[in-house]
Amino acid sequence: MTTAPQPPAAPRLVLGIDLGTTNSLAAVRAGKGARVLRDRDGEPLVPSVVCFHPDGRTIVGRDAKALRLDFPERTVFSIKRLIGRSAAEVQQEATRLPYRVVAADRGLPRVQIGDQQWTPEAISALILQQVKATAEQALGQPVREAVVTVPAWFDDAQRQATKDAAQLAGLECLRILNEPTAAALAYGIDGSKDGTALVYDLGGGTFDVSILRIDDGVFRVLSTAGDTHLGGDDFDELLGQRILAQLPPTSDPYVLQAVRAAAEGLKIRLSDADRAELELDLGDRGAVKLAVTRAEFEAAIAPLVQRTLDCVTRAVKDAGLQLHELDDVVLVGGSTRVPLVRARLQALTGKVPHTGVDPDLAVALGAAIQADVLAGNDRSLLLLDVIPLSLGLETLGGAVQKLILRNSTIPTSVTEEFSTGVDNQTAVDLTIYQGERELAQDCRLLGRFQLRGLPALPAGLPRIAVTFLVDADGVLRVTAREQRTGAQASIQIVPTFGLTRDEVRKMMLDSIEHAQHDYLAREAIDTRNKAEAMVRGTQKALQMAELPPDQTYAVQKATKALQKLLAANADAAALKAGCDELTKLTATIADDVISSAVTKALKADEIR
Amino acid sequence: MTHVPAPDPFTVFGVPRTLDLDARELERRYLRLSRECHPDHLRTQDANDCLAVLQRAAEVNDAWKTLRDPWTRAKALLEAESPGVLAANKKLDPAFLADALELAEEVAFVRPDHVGALRARLQQALDADFAALRADVGRADLPAAARRVHGAHYHKKALADLEHKA
């Protein structure tokens, strides 16, 4: 039996993606390090902005950001602040956003654009698609797998929602990776620098701090702390309030957006200058003339900076260390460019922070390194991360019994045995919370599930062992086993603040319709690569194999036909037909001379 | 809900069931086991093995957490040698408890300039606890060892409260 010649297996290519509040980008492993993937203009950052243009187009990235002022109610940014959360939780946040956020089924937030509603997952997916497209263009080949980063402080629901967004964007998410951990990878990549590092990651909307121990290529996270609602945007907000104070009270989205942009500009200038001036002319909506000194700016943001330092102190303590035991301090996130942040952190730790890697790029670069490890290409590195928030079960009376404590290295698991309270009870309800507080009402509800189909027995007799396992993504998996019957079940947790599996499936189908063009483009690249490899391989095989003349002729003819199609830039369907024809011919050849020769030739091609 | 004990961490790590284990050697073993068992390095395995791989990696991480702290290691040792011994020996000597209450009070009202001295005293008490525990285990008096572990918990808690205040 012969097999058709197959193109050689290339090393698996997995993207590292930093899906940021403000900007997103992708990187891939390159040699000992990693490189970011840039668009045609050499720009690596894709602004995490989506504009739903009134003409029906969906615009993502830089072009969308440019439309912020033109269509403030139709331009979505900071979607990361909404993902995986409930409408009630984001209510206050939403009042500061120029676009509308409404509560939909199960209290989930949706972005209302005209008469359409969008989930945060779907909007994040649009950003991821843009990042993916930029990456594929830079690489000249399609990519299907990625490692996507999230703030370490993200809970289970936020992680799951981010995974769903990747899936909607046509990417299999091999790992949800914590941003500070990723950044540490980017710094410690040579693995030779053993020691203890503190990673301080202040982004646009979130703050994270992690303490890592590096031993001979093993990166171990000792502790992590943070604040999901603290970032450079809050600095902007404080400057924005000064600007708004000079304007008549307004909720005009145009004004809010213009003020936001002006505030960001002021902040950036104040990182280099001691004083910055602003003249903002909003036409008939008013005008502002303002000067801010760095001292004023720093006095305003000092309480926010202090909040980050409190987190640092806590993380160091949780790691069982003292501040002086840190070997390195690493800065990540654009907001660490603010001089006060650097000065205060240096004063606290006594270490000059590292700035060797661009803080905007470090997370994506680190994600690319982990992506390569997961692709199976690099076994010298290993990452051991932790779960940022404790997991617990609600007990009667509204208290939470902790099952897994925060900062436990993942994967981690715990098993508890449950029984029934009344005779012939066949189901037990369990409710899972995430958080540090003692009462359920102060923690985040992750989901409820039911142990069903228990044998009808007197109360207390059934024994159900439930294993709570947190996987390497920090996502909870639950399995249950009835001890007497041995019946086993994996439990689907109904997510409280995310998409159900059915919703993801439906959205996938929807997106396939929309993304048909996308898919065809990818298929075309795939088919072309395959056809080229077949032509090369078959030509070499013909030189090596000794075939009867008529068969040689037939194979040659089919090969030439395929070459012609390639030269004529034929579409995927035609190329596929050509490939199939050639495959059929080589497959009918009785002995396996040719296919083995083809395989050999392909291997030679690969080595060369 | 009843807690189902995790697999014996000494077995998971393949180390002898003893109270005193070399900290550096233990850590090296943990790093080596992690390299062998972590799902990141075993991604090509069959999907059916996935949960088993995760479970094994979790066992290694959880065993490390237990073994690296001498006191949790001691608890695991006692449970492994004599299941239920910790639960059966919770009743402590009232005089000891009265002392523990006084210590807690001292911690609660400690003057800032006395924190250092109190910390040193608590640390000494814990060291003495562990030495006594070692003797109990050496005599194979596991109920006494269990009470010792419970008693030390009060000293640890007082120390933690002191650090929290400081």
Place this chain on the structure above:
Amino acid sequence: MAYSDKVLDHYQNPRNVGSLDKNAPDVGTGVVGAPECGDVMKLQIKVGDDGRILDAKFKTYGCGSAIASSSLATEWLKGTTVDAAAQIKNTQIVEELSLPPVKIHCSVLAEDAIKAAIEDWRKKNAAAQGATEGAAGAKP
């Protein structure tokens, strides 16, 4: 609401905090602990000649429910008889304070402390009684 107002009230304004002279013959002292959570509870009673509890004091190191349980216990003890006090059950404390299941052990601790204090007082008393009886017996 997981914690009743009564728990919060006892926690914020604990009644009868303090100590009695543990060496006094009319004072019984009970010290008990829950090692897994590191709680300690000391409960003392001062008993009159008629077997009535004249005073009760406690010191508790532990969570709010433990403090509330012991505070409530001292309130109940004052003015009652030793025999009635010996009948106090932890379930009564659970009921009065509406303790959640995870905090039931706090009420158990309080019951244990009452029992230990009564036992201590009885021991002292029996010794004293025994001594009196002995002395009386020596009289022809």
